[in-house]
Amino acid sequence: xxxxxxxxxTLDSKTEDTLWFVLQSNEETMEKYPYAFTLRIGYHIEGNKxxxxxxxxxxxxxxxxxxxxxxxxxxxxxxxxxxxxMWQARSQVQQL
Numbered sequence: 001x002x003x004x005x006x007x008x009x010t011l012d013s014k015t016e017d018t019l020w021f022v023l024q025s026n027e028e029t030m031e032k033y034p035y036a037f038t039l040r041i042g043y044h045i046e047g048n049k050x051x052x053x054x055x056x057x058x059x060x061x062x063x064x065x066x067x068x069x070x071x072x073x074x075x076x077x078x079x080x081x082x083x084x085x086m087w088q089a090r091s092q093v094q095q096l
Contacts (some may be wrong), residue, residue, distance in 0.1 A: 004066050009041065018044045020053075036060040 005028060009021035020042045025035065035058075042053035052072060058064040 012040060018042060031052065035062065035064050037064060
């Protein structure tokens with residue numbers, strides 16, 4: 001039985017309200033997905049909104065087939081009755 005593939009993103013850059021994480025193709029990714037790529041995922045906080053950003057780069061002359069299905073999830077306590085996510089934008093980003 002094959003175990004799930006888990007690829008680790010690293011922090012690429014951060015500003016007061018935005019974080020970017022990056023995953024670049026390597027020997028491990030090429031075993032499952034045989035194309036060169038750079039994938040960046042960004043999170044931008046503006047007011048009370050969180051925007052998820054995707055950036056796909058093809059460093060090759062070869063065609064790069066891909067699709068993205070983002071399914072963000074947030075961990076909250078089981079006894080939480082408030083369905084809204086709240087945070088202090090600047091302090092949360094600065095902690096990373």
